[in-house]
Amino acid sequence: MIKNKAIWLFGLSGAGKTTLARQISETYEKQNIRTIVLDGDILRNGINKGLGFSREDRSENVRRIAEICKLMLQVDIVPIVAAITPYESDRIAVKKTIGENKLVLVHVKCSIDICEARDPKGLYAQVRKGTIKNFTGITDTYEGTNVASITINTERDSIDASINGLLECLSNKIEI
Secondary structure, three states, rough: OOOOEEEEEEEOOOOOOHHHHHHHHHHHHHHOOEEEEEEEHHOOOOOOOOOOOHHHHHHHHHHHHHHHHHHHHHOEEEEEOOOOOOOHHHHHHHHHHHHHHHHHEEEOOOOHHHHHHHOOHHHHHHHHHHOOOOOOOOOOOOOOOOOOOEEEEOOOHHHHHHHHHHHHHHOOOOEE
């Protein structure tokens, strides 16, 4: 039986959260561990459709994702979340909702300059043109963290090194 935990990757847009989440999922699935990737962008087009980017809406977005994680854990599915989660108070709330012993919070660390240079979705360019408002890290707050279980530095480390380091850390935190 899997004694599973939710894996919650948070960081700036373009830091590599979704890339890491997909790779973790793929690795675990090969080990016959059922997973689901809960990508913040995808959830905003579905279950969180209609939420804006005010502080209250961002907190509600995170709260809903945490509740989904709890449901997944009840049926032995490892939820792997990729969501910016810009406020420390929301990260603390996620811990309370899911349970500290059921959660691995992963800070995907990368500077705003590198995230903007990567700009995989063209969002930073839109922010600079003024077409996107309330963008985390530029026109809205992104708070540092003291509650992360693990920090992965995708600015310093290659994708492969980041994934390998994260999987190594997770293997010590998730019991099978």
